[in-house]
Amino acid sequence: MPVAVVLRLDGGAEAALARLGKRLVYPPHITLLRAEDAAEAALARAMPTVEAAPVDLVFASFGLFPGPPVFLFLAPVVTPALLALHMALAAAVPDRVLHPHVRPGAWVPHATLAEGAVDLDAALARWTGPIAARGLALELVRFPPPVVLARRDLPAG
Template sequence: MPFAVTLRMDARGEAVLARLGAALPGWVTPQLGYPPHITLLRGEDEVEPDFARAMAAAQVGAVDLAFAGFGIFPGPPAILFLAPVVTSALLALHAALADALPADALHPHVRPGAWVPHATLAEGAVDASAALAAWPMPGAGPVRARGVALELVRFPPPVVRARRELPAG
């Protein structure tokens, strides 16, 4: 079964992303049974101990996030996502985890240089115009959130195997 290390957001950020997702056909949170998040790493069964060690050892703190755009992975199934502004702090968090692992432990989509940070909103019946209509306050700028914890998750269905709170800083 696949494993992932995810970046969980503060309650306010998760609530805003959930509200945006709930306005869309194909909203994934109810399907997944797991809150909005950014997947940092992904691999198969044998990587669980390595992912757990990397997650525990990474010298990283909480990360400020600003979701400023939408994107579509064409699929199938098509996936509509909210894209955070890629900052040095977000890249450093990803690198701190990925660099602690052999490259072949990582799914090709999450390897450094190929990773596209995103929070999936909807899958399948992707409607970009509905996403734009659901945006919280048109013209108000990005949706702000804070990445506050790392979770090691086995899926499907999602089972949190470890959680690490990220210190403020």
């Protein structure tokens, strides 16, 4: 089963993102790293080693990953802080264990809104403009179904 290190968002941002898509079984987040379960220990060791503070984000654009299945997502404006967090985590684990889509240079930061039958028109109708968010914690998650294996809150400044 896959495991991932994800950036959890503040509650207001999670609620705003959730209103745009289908009800998902895990709150909206940004996946920073993904690997197969054999790499779970390496991902768990990486989480506490990275120096990081909360990350301010603005979700400003929609996107689709073609399937199957199709994924509808909202993308944040990429900032140096978000890239630095991703790069630091990726550098802390062997590149060969990472899923190709999350390796540096290939990673597309996003928050999934829907998977499968995507209703882009409905999401756009609910869109009221950019969503400010703050990434407050890292979680190590195994899925499916999502099970949180570890959590690290990001200390303020």
